[in-house]
Amino acid sequence: FSPLLSSSKSSDAEEYSEDPSSAISRFQQYLRINTAHPNPQYREAADFILSQARSLSLHSQTLEFVPGKPLVLLKWPGSDPTLPSLLLNSHTDVVPTEDSKWAHPPFAAHVDPAGDIYARGSQDTKCIGLQYVEAVRRLKASGFTPLRTIYLSFVPDEEIGGSDGARKFAESDAFRDMNVGILLDEGLTSPDANYKVFYAERCPWWLVIKATGAPGHGAKLYDNTAMENLMKSIESVRRFRDSQFDLVKSGLKADSEVISVNMVFLKAGTPSPTGFVMNLQPSEAEAGFDVRVPPNANPKSLEKRIDEEWAPASRNMTFEFKQKVPVLDKFGRPVLTATDSSNPWWALLEEAVKEANGKLSKPEINVGTTDARYFRVLGVPAIGFSPIANTPILIHDHNEFLNKDEYLKGISVYESVIKAFASNDDHARSWISKYEL
C-alpha cells in the first residue's frame, strides 16, 4: 500500500467528536463583525481569522496591498512542497443591509427555533470562509497530513469589484510564489438538494451612458433634448434586454448564458428645495446599467452595439465603464476552467462530494461574478462551489440565513474535498485508477 493512501484511509474511519455548537458559535462570532460596505470592519475580521489560525497552529500572514484593507493568508504546509498548492478563497466583506426590512438584525447572527442563522454574509460568503477553517480543524484533529500545501485566503472588497483585494493578490509575487494548482471560491446557494458548481462566470461591464442636449422651457416641444436622447437609448437597451430575456423564458438558454442588462440608476433634472424644477428641460441626463457578459458572448459586437445604438455620438451621447472585465484572455480565448478529462480536479471534486453524501448539479456559468476570475485569467483552474443546498437563494437579499445543520454538513463536504485535493499527486492518481476504479 502506498503510505499516502493508507493514511487517508485511516483518517476516513475516524469520527470527529467536537461539540458542533462550538463550530456554530465561532460562525456567529464571524457573522457579528459588521463588514458591510461602505465601512467594513476589516481589522476586526482579520483579527478574528488570525485568532482562529493561532488556535490551529496555522502559519498566517496579513497582506495589506492597500492600507486598511487587510488580506489574511493562512498556510498549512504540505509534506511535498514541490507540488502545486490548493487555495481556498473567500471574501470578508458583505453587501449593505436595509436593517428595518429584516426579521432579525443582520449582524446579530440570531438562531431561530428551526436552527436558521440569520445574518448578512451567512450565505455570501462568511460561511465558506469559516467552513474551510473548520474542515482544517477536523482534519488536523484526525491526524491527517496534507501532501500538497493548503492555503486559505480571506480577501477584502469582493463586493465592490476586488481591485484592492483579489486583483492585487493575483498579480502579486506572494501569489506567484504560492504555485497554486487549484482554487476553490464561492459558488451560489442551491434551493434543491444538489450543490451548484461553476466553471466560469459572467463578466461585469458596469456602463454609464450620458446624454446632453439643448435646455429649454418645460412647455416647449423641440428635438435633441438630453432627456429625449437618453430615453431613445433606454428604449434600445430595453429591446435588447427583452431579446435576451426571451431566450431564457423560452428555455433556449440559461440565465447565465445570455447578456443581462439592468438599469440601476437614473440621474437627471435640476434640483430645487422641494424636489426638482418642473418647467425646465435639463441639458444633461445619465443612466447606469449593470451589464453581465457570458464568456461565450462576442464582446466586439456588444461594444459596437453600445457605440452605435446605446450611446451614439450622433445623438450627443457619451459612455464610460465603471468596470469592464475582459471576456477573453490574452490569447483571445473565453476565460473558463475545463470540465473534461483534461482537468483531474473535477473528477476528484465529484468523488469527494459524493463520499460526503452530497451531489453536484451539472457545472454551470455563474450568473454573477466572483474573485475567481482574477485567478482563472492567469490560467489557474478555479471552481466556484459553496456547499449550501436545500436553502432559498438570499444572497444580497433581506433575511439572508443559513441553517446550522446545512452549515455543519458543508464542513464535512469540505473536509472530504480538501482531503482528496491535498492527498492527490500524479502518482496517487495513476495508482487509484489502476487498482481501485
Ligand SMILES: [Zn+2]
Ligand atoms: Zn460573494
Ligand SMILES: [Zn+2]
Ligand atoms: Zn455578493
